[in-house]
Amino acid sequence: MRRHGTFGIITGVFFISTVFSQQARIVTIVDTDMGLDDARALALLLCSPNIEIKAIVTSDGSSSPDEGYINILRILNYMNKTPIPAGIGGTANPPPWREKSNTLGWAQWQGPQEHGKNPPTALSIIKGALNHENDPVVYICLGPLTNLAELLAKDKHSITKISRVLYFGNAPSSENRSWNTMR
Numbered sequence: 434m435r436r437h438g439t440f441g442i443i444t445g446v447f448f449i450s451t452v453f454s455q456q457a458r459i460v461t462i463v464d465t466d467m468g469l470d471d472a473r474a475l476a477l478l479l480c481s482p483n484i485e486i487k488a489i490v491t492s493d494g495s496s497s498p499d500e501g502y503i504n505i506l507r508i509l510n511y512m513n514k515t516p517i518p519a520g521i522g523g524t525a526n527p528p529p530w531r532e533k534s535n536t537l538g539w540a541q542w543q544g545p546q547e548h549g550k551n552p553p554t555a556l557s558i559i560k561g562a563l564n565h566e567n568d569p570v571v572y573i574c575l576g577p578l579t580n581l582a583e584l585l586a587k588d589k590h591s592i593t594k595i596s597r598v599l600y601f602g603n604a605p606s607s608e609n610r611s612w613n614t615m616r
């Protein structure tokens with residue numbers, strides 16, 4: 434079920450980029466819990482000529498924020514996209530499938546030699562990306578909305594720079610809330 438939802442978000446982003454093809458780029462921030470489906474979605478987004486990713490942040494979910502961050506650095510390194518800033522969100526209780534998501538099956542992919550002892554926080558990366566961007570930003574959330582909620586609680590002005598939020602999850606009022614919504 435989750436795989437189709439993430440695919441739907443990515444399809445929507447590509448649809449938006451096609452409809453607005455007059456616009457040179459769609460500026461985005463990607464917020465992910467770095468599940469296997471999110472890694473595929475991230476690779477697609479990084480390859481799109483119409484999508485400019487200003488920042489990628491991890492949330493706690495399928496992968497731990499720390500492991501998700503390392504995997505983001507691996508993907509960025511492999512795809513020669515290392516200038517994109519990445520940051521780490523907060524932690525919560527792990528889901529039962531976390532072990533598979535933490536490794537992504539890509540342990541052989543070389544990441545940056547030094548990813549730092551104190552990597553930046555998701556909040557600082559999101560705020561930096563929003564503050565340095567003049568164009569409206571599309572916030573793509575493939576995991577829980579915890580980082581966006583923290584931003585809203587601490588800096589309401591930054592939210593005004595986000596034109597829309599694409600989120601994989603259902604409404605909090607839904608009878609059967611999805612994993613991301615419950616998180």
